[in-house]
Amino acid sequence: MIGLEHYLVLTGILFSIGIVGVIRRTNLLMLFFSTEILLNAVNIGFAAVSKYYGDLNGQIFSFFIIAIAASEVAVGLGLLVLWYKKEGTIDLTSLQMMKG
Amino acid sequence: MYEIIAFYTFSALVIGLFGIVVLSKNALYSMTALAGGMVFISGFFFILDAEFLGVVQIVVYTGAIMALYAFGMMFFDTTRDVKEDIRCKKIFYTLSILSAVLVLIVLSAPIFSANIEAIYPTLEGVGNVQTIGLLLFTKYLVAFELAAIMLLVAMIAGIVLVGKKLDAQSDDLEVAKELK
Amino acid sequence: MGDISYLLPLLFVGVGAVVLMLLSYTKSLSISSIAKIALGFLVLAFISNVYYFGELHKVYPYENVFFGMIVSDTYSVYFNSILLVGAIATILIGWDYFRPDRRFTGEFFSLLLFSTFGMMLLVQSAELLSAFIALEIASLSLYVMIGFQTDNIRRVEASYRYLVLGSLSGVLFLFGTALIYASTKTTFLGNIGVELLPQTGKDISLAIGGATLILITFLFKISAFPFQNWTIDVYDGSPLPVSAYMASTFKVAVFAFMLRFVAMDLGYIKDYWDGLLMGVIILTLAYGTFLALAQNNLKRMLASSSIVHTGYLLIAFVSIDIIGESASSSIIYYLIAYFLSAMGAFGLISYISSSDKLRLTYEDFKGFSHVRPYMSAMLSIFMLSLAGLPGTIGFIGKFYIFSGAIEAGYTVLATSAILATFISIYYYFKLIALMYFYPSPILSNVPPLKGLPPIFIGFIAIAVLWGGIGNTFIAFFPSIDFLIDVAKLSHRSLFLQ
Numbered sequence: 001m002i003g004l005e006h007y008l009v010l011t012g013i014l015f016s017i018g019i020v021g022v023i024r025r026t027n028l029l030m031l032f033f034s035t036e037i038l039l040n041a042v043n044i045g046f047a048a049v050s051k052y053y054g055d056l057n058g059q060i061f062s063f064f065i066i067a068i069a070a071s072e073v074a075v076g077l078g079l080l081v082l083w084y085k086k087e088g089t090i091d092l093t094s095l096q097m098m099k100g
Numbered sequence: 101m102y103e104i105i106a107f108y109t110f111s112a113l114v115i116g117l118f119g120i121v122v123l124s125k126n127a128l129y130s131m132t133a134l135a136g137g138m139v140f141i142s143g144f145f146f147i148l149d150a151e152f153l154g155v156v157q158i159v160v161y162t163g164a165i166m167a168l169y170a171f172g173m174m175f176f177d178t179t180r181d182v183k184e185d186i187r188c189k190k191i192f193y194t195l196s197i198l199s200a201v202l203v204l205i206v207l208s209a210p211i212f213s214a215n216i217e218a219i220y221p222t223l224e225g226v227g228n229v230q231t232i233g234l235l236l237f238t239k240y241l242v243a244f245e246l247a248a249i250m251l252l253v254a255m256i257a258g259i260v261l262v263g264k265k266l267d268a269q270s271d272d273l274e275v276a277k278e279l280k
Numbered sequence: 281m282g283d284i285s286y287l288l289p290l291l292f293v294g295v296g297a298v299v300l301m302l303l304s305y306t307k308s309l310s311i312s313s314i315a316k317i318a319l320g321f322l323v324l325a326f327i328s329n330v331y332y333f334g335e336l337h338k339v340y341p342y343e344n345v346f347f348g349m350i351v352s353d354t355y356s357v358y359f360n361s362i363l364l365v366g367a368i369a370t371i372l373i374g375w376d377y378f379r380p381d382r383r384f385t386g387e388f389f390s391l392l393l394f395s396t397f398g399m400m401l402l403v404q405s406a407e408l409l410s411a412f413i414a415l416e417i418a419s420l421s422l423y424v425m426i427g428f429q430t431d432n433i434r435r436v437e438a439s440y441r442y443l444v445l446g447s448l449s450g451v452l453f454l455f456g457t458a459l460i461y462a463s464t465k466t467t468f469l470g471n472i473g474v475e476l477l478p479q480t481g482k483d484i485s486l487a488i489g490g491a492t493l494i495l496i497t498f499l500f501k502i503s504a505f506p507f508q509n510w511t512i513d514v515y516d517g518s519p520l521p522v523s524a525y526m527a528s529t530f531k532v533a534v535f536a537f538m539l540r541f542v543a544m545d546l547g548y549i550k551d552y553w554d555g556l557l558m559g560v561i562i563l564t565l566a567y568g569t570f571l572a573l574a575q576n577n578l579k580r581m582l583a584s585s586s587i588v589h590t591g592y593l594l595i596a597f598v599s600i601d602i603i604g605e606s607a608s609s610s611i612i613y614y615l616i617a618y619f620l621s622a623m624g625a626f627g628l629i630s631y632i633s634s635s636d637k638l639r640l641t642y643e644d645f646k647g648f649s650h651v652r653p654y655m656s657a658m659l660s661i662f663m664l665s666l667a668g669l670p671g672t673i674g675f676i677g678k679f680y681i682f683s684g685a686i687e688a689g690y691t692v693l694a695t696s697a698i699l700a701t702f703i704s705i706y707y708y709f710k711l712i713a714l715m716y717f718y719p720s721p722i723l724s725n726v727p728p729l730k731g732l733p734p735i736f737i738g739f740i741a742i743a744v745l746w747g748g749i750g751n752t753f754i755a756f757f758p759s760i761d762f763l764i765d766v767a768k769l770s771h772r773s774l775f776l777q
Contacts, residue, residue, distance in 0.1 A: 002104055017200070019199060022448060023195065029172075032169075033134050036134060037122070039451060039454070040138060051150070058458075059153050066165075068416055071254030074254040075423055242346050243349065246414060252301075253391070257424040
C-alpha cells in the first residue's frame with residue numbers, strides 16, 4: 001500500500017533534483033525552472049499530508065503556492081527580459097560586473 | 101493495486117522528466133519536459149483525491165505559468181544549446197550529488213521514524229470542490245485576499261519593469277511630433 | 281471603536297497603495313504631490329497605530345471572519361510603529377532623490393506602500409502560510425523598487441540577484457511549513473507549540489527539520505553568515521533611499537515574525553539549534569567585520585557592517601529561552617537603535633551624493649567638516665551610535681544585549697561581540713577622522729542643508745542622542761525607559777490568551 005512516507009520520499013527526491021538544478025544551472029531561465037520543480041515537490045508533499053490526515057488545509061496551501069509561483073514568475077520574467085535586452089545573454093556569469 | 105501502479109508510473113515519469121529539465125542543454129527541451137512533468141504531477145493529485153487541485157495544476161500551472169515561460173522564451177535565443185562552462189567539474193558534481201543525497205537523508209530519516217498513522221478519510225456527501233470552496237472562503241479568506249494583493253503587486257511589477265520603455269518611447273514620439 | 285480600530289493601520293496603508301496605483305495613471309499629478317499623498321496615508325496609519333502603543337492587549341480582529349489569521353497585540357503595534365516610521369523616513373529622505381528625471385514615477389510610491397503593507401502583515405500574521413504570502417508581497421515589491429530605474433543595469437542586476445536568491449529561500453520556508461504541517465497538523469502559531477510539547481509524547485523530528493528550514497530562510501533574509509554574500513551587492517546596487525529602507529525596515533519585520541514564532545512555538549525546538557546558532561553568530565561577526573574592513577566605498581561599508589549588527593541581534597536571539605523577557609526586549613530595543621542609526625547614516629549619505637554618478641568613498645570625505653560642519657556632526661553622531669559609543673542609543677542597545685548574553689552564560693559570544701565592536705570602531709572612526717583632521721575639502725558640490733530631508737535627518741540625529749542620554753537630562757519626558765518598558769510589555773502580550 002502506498003503510505004504517506006512514499007509521498008514524502010518522492011517529495012524529497014524531487015526536491016533534491018531541484019536543488020541539483022539550482023546548483024548546476026548557470027542559465028537564469030533554467031534556474032527558474034529548478035525553482036518550479038522545488039515548488040512542485042512541496043505541493044505534492046502538502047497534498048499527500050492533507051489526504052492522510054483527512055484535513056483539507058494542505059490542499060489549500062498548494063493553491064496558494066501555485067499563486068505564489070505565478071507571481072514570482074511574472075516578476076522574474078520581467079526582470080529577465082529587461083536583462084536580456086541590455087546584456088544579450090541570460091547567463092549567470094554575466095551577473096558579475098559588480099565588484100567594488 | 102491500481103494506486104500502487106499509478107504511483108510508481110507517475111513517480112518514474114516525473115522524476116525522469118524533471119531530470120531532463122535539470123540536465124538538458126537546450127532550454128526548449130527543458131521547458132517542454134517541465135510542462136510534461138507538471139501534467140504528470142497532477143496525476144498524483146488525482147490519486148490523492150484532490151481533483152480540484154489536479155485541475156488547477158493543469159490549467160494554471162501548465163496552462164498559464166508554462167505559457168508565460170514559453171512566451172518569455174520568445175525573447176531569448178533558445179535554439180542554441182546553452183553553454184554552461186562549469187569550472188572544476190569533479191568538485192562540482194560531487195558537491196551537488198552529495199548535497200542532494202544529504203537533503204534526501206535529512207528529509208526521509210525523520211519520516212520513517214515519525215510513524216505517521218495513515219488515516220483514510222472519506223468526506224462523504226460533499227465533493228472535493230465544494231469543501232475546498234467552503235474552506236477557502238471561510239478559514240482562509242485572509243490568505244485568499246492577500247494572495248489577490250500579491251498578484252496585483254506582481255502585475256504592477258511586470259508593467260513597471262517591462263512596460264516602462266513603451267512609455268518613454270511614446271514620449272519620444274510626441275517630442276518628435278512637436279519638433280516637426 | 282470595535283475591531284476595525286485594530287486594523288486601521290493596515291487598512292490605511294493598503295488602501296493608500298491601491299489609491300496611489302490608480303493615481304499614478306494620471307499624468308497631471310507631479311511626483312512630489314504623489315509623494316505627499318503617500319506620506320499622508322502613512323501618517324494616518326501611524327496615528328491610528330500609535331493609539332494602542334504601550335497598551336497591553338491581544339486581539340484577533342473579526343475572529344469569526346478572519347479565523348484568527350491576523351493578530352493585533354502590543355508586540356505588533358510596537359513593530360508596526362517602527363515600520364511606519366521607516367516608510368515615512370524613506371519618503372522624506374528621498375524627497376529630492378525621487379525625481380522624474382531619475383525615472384521615478386508614481387508607481388514607486390504605490391510599491392513602497394505595498395511593501396510596507398506586506399511587512400506590517402508579516403508582523404501581524406498568526407499563521408505560517410499567510411505570513412509567507414505577506415513576506416512575498418513585501419519582497420516582490422522590494423525587488424521592483426530596487427530595479428525601478430530600469431535603464432541602470434546595476435539596479436536590474438541587484439534586483440535580479442535578490443529575486444533569484446529570495447525565491448530560493450522562500451521555497452525552503454514553504455518546505456519547512458509542509459514538514460511542520462505534516463508533524464503537527466496545524467500551521468497556526470500557538471497551536472504548533474502546543475503540539476510540540478514533550479508531554480504529547482510525539483516524535484517531533486519532522487517538525488525540527490521543518491523549523492530548521494524556516495530558520496534558514498530567516499537567516500537568509502537577515503543576511504547571517506552562510507547567506508550574507510548577496511547583501512553587499514544588493515545594497516550597493518539599489519538606490520540609496522531603497523537601501524536605507526531595506527536595511528532598516530525589512531530586517532525589523534523579518535526579525536519580528538521570527539521572534540514571535542520562536543517565542544510562541546519553538547521554545548522546545550530551539551535547544552537543538554544552540555550549537556548551530558553559536559557557530560553562525562561567531563562566523564557572522566567575524567566575516568562581517570572582515571568585509572567591513574575591506575570596503576572603501578561608504579555604502580558597501582554600511583552594508584557589510586549591517587551583517588555585523590545582525591550578529592549582535594542573533595546573540596540576544598540565542599539567549600532568549602534562558603532570560604526570556606529581557607532578551608526579547610533587548611532585541612526589540614536594539615532594532616530601534618539600529619533602525620535610527622542606519623536610517624540616519626544612509627539618509628545623509630544619499631543626500632550628500634545627490635548626483636547619482638557619485639559613489640562615495642572614504643577619501644571623498646577628507647576635510648568634509650570644513651565645508652559642511654553640521655552634516656559632518658550628524659554623520660559623526662550616526663557613526664558613533666553604530667559603533668556603540670556611550671551617549672548614543674547604540675550604546676544602550678549593545679549594553680542590554682551584551683549584559684543579557686553574559687547573564688545567560690554565553691560568555692564566548694559576548695566576548696566575540698565585544699571584540700567585533702572594538703574592531704568596528706576602526707572603520708566607523710576612520711570616516712570621522714577623515715572628516716575632521718584633513719584641511720582641504722574634496723567634495724565641493726554638496727547641496728547645502730535645505731528642504732525637508734536635512735530637517736528630518738537632524739531630527740533622527742537628535743533622537744539618537746536622546747536615546748543615549750536624554751533620560752537623565754529631561755525629566756517628565758518619555759525616555760528610553762519607556763521604550764524598554766513597552767518592549768517588555770510587547771513580549772508579555774505574545775503570551776496573552
